Amino acid sequence: MTHGMPRRMTRKPTHPGEMIKEEYMKALRLTVTSLAERLGVSRKTLSTIVNERAAVSPDMALRLSRAFGTSPELWLNMQKSHDLWTAEQEDTGWAHVVPIQGLHAPAGEQSHG
Numbered sequence: 001m002t003h004g005m006p007r008r009m010t011r012k013p014t015h016p017g018e019m020i021k022e023e024y025m026k027a028l029r030l031t032v033t034s035l036a037e038r039l040g041v042s043r044k045t046l047s048t049i050v051n052e053r054a055a056v057s058p059d060m061a062l063r064l065s066r067a068f069g070t071s072p073e074l075w076l077n078m079q080k081s082h083d084l085w086t087a088e089q090e091d092t093g094w095a096h097v098v099p100i101q102g103l104h105a106p107a108g109e110q111s112h113g
Helices: 016-028 032-039 043-050 058-068 072-089
Strands: none
Touching: 016 032, 016 043, 016 058, 016 072, 032 043, 032 058, 058 072
16 A cells, blocks of 8 residues: 555456446447447447447546436546556556645545655
């Protein structure tokens, strides 16, 4: 655990593309082409998300929520969790940033140090 950071989950969060493929496309017997048409996006756009090579954008979250009767926040929160977990695993030097002393945490956040 990194000093100053809350403990995060150790298992990689599900990418929204996996959920689209496993929970919706397979269950509803939808192809990438047919779902892309229903969503009003290109086959390539949907394919990159379903194959976990691209992120779900706010626009795509709105389209998915409309199509599947979910909330856009579901898709964006899944993407955010996946992206943050992935970033935490990468050695980009972020863990060496020293917290700035004397700052107050924004409302709703707790100090971790």
